[in-house]
Amino acid sequence: MNTVGSIKPLPGFGGLRDSGFPCNAKARKVLRVSAVEGLQQAVRVDFNGTGNGKAKFNMLKSNGSPLDSNLANEFAGNGKSHNSLSKIGNSTNIKWHECSIDKNDRQNLLNQKGCVIWITGKSTVACCMSKILTQMGKLTYILDGDNIRHGLNSDLSFKAQDRAENIRRVGEVAKLFSDAGVICIACLISPYRRDREACRKILPNGDFIEVFMDVPLPLCESRDPKGLYKLARAGKIKGFTGIDDPYEPPVNCEITLECNNEIYSSPSSMAEKVICYLQENGYLHA
Numbered sequence: 022m023n024t025v026g027s028i029k030p031l032p033g034f035g036g037l038r039d040s041g042f043p044c045n046a047k048a049r050k051v052l053r054v055s056a057v058e059g060l061q062q063a064v065r066v067d068f069n070g071t072g073n074g075k076a077k078f079n080m081l082k083s084n085g086s087p088l089d090s091n092l093a094n095e096f097a098g099n100g101k102s103h104n105s106l107s108k109i110g111n112s113t114n115i116k117w118h119e120c121s122i123d124k125n126d127r128q129n130l131l132n133q134k135g136c137v138i139w140i141t142g143k144s145t146v147a148c149c150m151s152k153i154l155t156q157m158g159k160l161t162y163i164l165d166g167d168n169i170r171h172g173l174n175s176d177l178s179f180k181a182q183d184r185a186e187n188i189r190r191v192g193e194v195a196k197l198f199s200d201a202g203v204i205c206i207a208c209l210i211s212p213y214r215r216d217r218e219a220c221r222k223i224l225p226n227g228d229f230i231e232v233f234m235d236v237p238l239p240l241c242e243s244r245d246p247k248g249l250y251k252l253a254r255a256g257k258i259k260g261f262t263g264i265d266d267p268y269e270p271p272v273n274c275e276i277t278l279e280c281n282n283e284i285y286s287s288p289s290s291m292a293e294k295v296i297c298y299l300q301e302n303g304y305l306h307a
């Protein structure tokens with residue numbers, strides 16, 4: 022973790038950079054910090070050096086209003102002791118730790134709203150969307166089923182129970198990204214409605230944007246860039262989605278992207294449709 026003298030960085034701002042003054046400086050200085058390279062929004066931090074190595078400080082949000090005064094205690098490690106302990110799954114005696122820097126603060130910093138775009142399948146459109154949003158100065162992150170199975174979820178198979186656990190974990194990770202203020206694009210097959218609905222439920226209302234890639238199976242098979250449909254048809258892959266494993270199309274999705282013999286949409290025009298939705302629903306500003 023970065024430090025400025027003996028002062029720990031503001032929680033949530035790992036990119037705090039030393040502006041060149043010692044911790045015990047008497048002079049009052051203002052640090053401009055930015056969580057992401059190139060972001061214009063800054064959080065001002067006023068430091069009052071005390072001369073004893075323990076700085077007192079007042080933190081100001083970018084609009085000049087003070088941050089919650091409890092933050093100073095949190096910062097100094099003087100957190101309150103909490104009595105109400107919980108058991109969540111197999112985790113016993115745990116207690117949610119609140120931080121006075123919240124999602125709104127991060128959204129203001131990024132000038133966007135964190136959300137999850139959940140595309141059932143189709144990495145190409147996810148990448149296209151990420152590219153356009155990046156060019157617009159918006160921070161995105163793609164959680165691609167195939168990629169996440171290379172690491173975090175490499176212990177999971179394609180049996181229904183493991184697919185459900187795959188979706189559950191990615192849903193939780195997506196929720197963290199969204200809470201960080203990021204536009205998180207999750208592209209997994211996520212073939213079961215129940216698993217997708219469970220992800221929707223853990224997010225604030227409106228922040229789960231389900232996108233249905235409505236592409237008929239013969240068209241998917243004709244593309245088959247990895248040759249997996251061919252292997253599945255030959256019986257070399259068992260339980261393959263669309264061949265001998267079910268896919269349950271969404272019933273109440275926010276967006277449908279159609280591509281079939283009558284309607285051809287390029288990946289970028291599909292991506293633009295989703296971006297229009299974000300624009301119209303206020304996700305592209307804080």
Ligand SMILES: Nc1ncnc2c1ncn2[C@@H]1O[C@H](COP(=O)(O)OS(=O)(=O)O)[C@@H](OP(=O)(O)O)[C@H]1O
Binds near residue numbers: 210
């Ligand atoms: N049995 C079976 N069924 C479906 N897909 C299979 C299977 N085995 C391997 N693959 C490859 O894994 C990719 C899908 O992974 P996901 O994590 O998105 O799947 S799921 O959401 O858990 O259903 C999927 O990627 P996409 O081609 O992007 O769909 C395949 O490349």
Ligand SMILES: Nc1ncnc2c1ncn2[C@@H]1O[C@H](COP(=O)(O)OP(=O)(O)O)[C@@H](O)[C@H]1O
Binds near residue numbers: 143145246
């Ligand atoms: N809208 C589209 N128009 C034409 N080709 C597409 C379109 N979307 C995807 N493809 C192509 O279809 C293939 C499969 O797409 P991909 O995004 O990799 O799907 P998945 O994530 O389900 O594996 C790729 O070769 C890709 O280039």
